[in-house]
Amino acid sequence: PRKIKVLVLPGDNCGPEVVNEGVKVLKAISNIRKKCNGVEIELQEEKIGGCAIDATGKPLPEVTLSAAKEADAILLGAVGGPQWPKQIDSNDASKGLGPRPEQGLLDIRKSLDLFANLRPCSFASDSLIAYSPLKESVVKGTDFTIVRELVGGIYFGERHEQDESGKEVKRVTRLAAHLALEKNPIATIHSLDKANVLATSRLWRRVVTETLEKEFPKVPFKHHYIDAAAMFLVKSPTILNGIVLTENLFGDILSDEASIIPGSLGLLPSASLNGLPDGKNKCIGIYEPIHGSAPDIAGKGIVNPIATILSVALMLKYSLNLPREAKAVEDAVRKVLDDEEFGGFSYRTKDLSGDKTTVEVGDKVCEVLEGYLE
Ligand code: NAD
Ligand code: IPM
Ligand code: MN
DSSP states (O other), X not given: OEEEEEEXXXXXXXXXXXXXXXXXXXXXXXXXXXXXXXXXEEEEEOOOTHHHHHHHSOSSOHHHHHHHHHOSEEEEEEOOOTTOOSOOSTTOGGGTOOOOHHHHHHHHHHHTTOOEEEEEEEOSSGGGGGGOSSOHHHHTTOEEEEEEEOSOGGGGOXXXXXXXXXXXXXXXXXXXXXXXXXXXXXOXXXXXXXXXXXXXXXXXXXXXXXHHHHHOTTSOEEEEEHHHHHHHHHHOGGGGOEXXXXXXXHHHHHHHHHTTTTTOGGGOEEEEESSOOSSSSOOOEEEEESSOOOTTTTTTTOOOOHHHHHHHHHHHHHTSOOHHHHHHHHHHHHHHHOTTTTTTOOOOOGXXXXXOOHHHHHHHHHHHHHHHHO
């Protein structure tokens, strides 16, 4: 069988709980595929974030980074939490403060040059529409993917328009255009910025426009200001259907907001990639839920594992070249969330008004998935 290496980085607080469910899904696929001589998934676990600080003094130990470079893909939970309150300034060694857990995540993204963070937002199951805090008439039909630039912006130090070559903007724009062209009909790119105030945004807008006009004349695109887009996202989110392309900080904020459309932060997955997911190049990726370590509910067995399980589906599609298995995972999630499927006995965690535990939801997804794959 083809051997695939997946590095597992559970991280802190609820990280291990949700990653455990993602790992169950990977193991279920590996067990079934191994039998028919298809693929075998090998798992290795390392530390990142606060747990790594506690064990080694560093949020991203060398062993973790070198294992990441060797892996075909990485499954990550979340890092950080109130247990690490003193690490306030990431680099202020003079005050005796070490780096924060979150710095480990920023460093691994930067070291692997994962410049594009894909955060799809649609309804994993139509039955979820009823659980959105927003009206059904507003959210129905929402289907966009946020493409967030991940290794630049204010996260990695201030820049000025004149210093910038625009290379970072160009490569993420190309990736967004590639995703738009995959859709039938070709999706619209909605580029979000603050070009009326920020010099960096004026550079962003210019490079997005030039790249799309020159290289992707078939891809329709629109520019929006980020503040108005944040309003439209809850007023009429289907306006943004297609690809939402934006810089690091705007994409971070907008994606948490977007999770309220399908109903919970515990639903949205993400893929952080270092190249076009076109199957031609080996694409390294970190796959993780968009949510954080949820310290307020960690350890109670009520964290929603769906965002992590859907991140595994993205991994199967973009890094492991197993599109059929990716679709099977998405189908299994849809069925498990569906109210009608099990005689009104649906499998949802508390954030979606359900009464099932993290483990029960994960088990049910695996059970349904095995039926689809065998
Ligand atoms: P958070 O995303 O952890 O939680 C925000 C709220 O959403 C909380 O009420 C939480 O209980 C809820 N929530 C989150 N995930 C959920 C899930 N799967 N199921 C049900 N409810 C869920 O954000 P926060 O509380 O602001 O941050 C906590 C820590 O996580 C901080 O240290 C932050 O820096 C870190 N963080 C890490 C990542 C990451 O590792 N990628 C992402 C965001 C935040
Ligand atoms: C995310 C998180 C991270 C980010 C933090 C923890 C560094 O909020 O993945 O959305 O801001 O990118
Ligand atoms: Mn975030």
